Amino acid sequence: MTLRTVFNGYNLDELLTDDTGRFVTLSVSGRGILKRRLDLTEMPGMHGAKENSALYDVREITVRFLIEDKTSAGFRDRFNRLNGYIKGRQKRLEFTDEDAYFIATLSDASIPDEDSNSLVCTMTFTCADSAKRMNEKVIEVGTSESTHTITGQDETPWEVNLTFSQAADEFELETDQGIYILLGFDFIEGDRLTIKYEGREVWLNDDMDLRHSIRLASNYELLKPGELKIRASHACQLSYEERLY
Known part of the structure; x- marks a missing residue:
């Protein structure tokens, strides 16, 4: 090329x-x-x-x-x-x-x-x-715990995206790497939620700032290369970019 x-x-x-x-x-x-x-x-x-x-x-x-x-x-x-x-x-x-x-x-x-x-x-x-950043990787996260391999050579930020298939009053995501997110809000069917490590941003339907909904128990950590066990209260996608040096 x-x-x-x-x-x-x-x-x-x-x-x-x-x-x-x-x-x-x-x-x-x-x-x-x-x-x-x-x-x-x-x-x-x-x-x-x-x-x-x-x-x-x-x-x-x-x-x-x-x-x-x-x-x-x-x-x-x-x-x-x-x-x-x-x-x-x-x-x-x-x-x-x-x-x-x-x-x-x-x-x-x-x-x-x-x-x-x-x-x-x-x-x-x-x-x-x-850091040298590789293209985005996407992990499909379900309500049962699943195991994935985080690739790259160093810790990296992440982003979570989901669309609610039914009404809910909270969203929870948990990993064995210390990442724990708990949001309290009255979500309705079709709501789109985005959670970003960088800036601790939380957006509903791309335009409503939901950072006030983050519960104190939440813990933001960078993703570490290696094995990751993860589950969520609602099916979602966890995305990240490999970081190399």
Whole structure:
């Protein structure tokens, strides 16, 4: 598959290539092994040091690309359009040779002297959240306990979605990983409920904030890779994205 750069939904190679010029992704670096920040304490009378923690560093992804046009005016216009496509903070960055994406912001660029209408340049994207995210996984949750395998390499947020098939005055979801959600509300048949780990959001029918319905016994935890046992008071879907480093 041809390597192409997609930022915030914009396929740069496709949008900036036509009969008079082109944008070509040549190479990408920064998607491999990620450095860690080690917190070390030197101990008197001890060889080496005590390791307190090891945290993943900020990820920087550098894209090397060719941009060219038949005319100087067209070349400048192509750069102007590129600038428009890569603006914005914490947007989705992905490449067509891998089924994964990053949350990134453009932080730097290296542009040679513009002595021709064909240049090889680089642009660097910074991922403050250094995780590599794979596509969404969906688990069908029933009223009887079932066992599933959470894939990926690190803890990850989750989302629960369901549509009530009949009236109910509560919704409960429980796992053996410590996640427990209990909502008290008079739901009616056809109500759509969405519960998100991030922001502790609870939405009814996409527009009614139901965070006030969360009972004190509820406990929000990230999903951990490995075996998960789960059940719910009503059939629902639990979705998450694999996180890799």
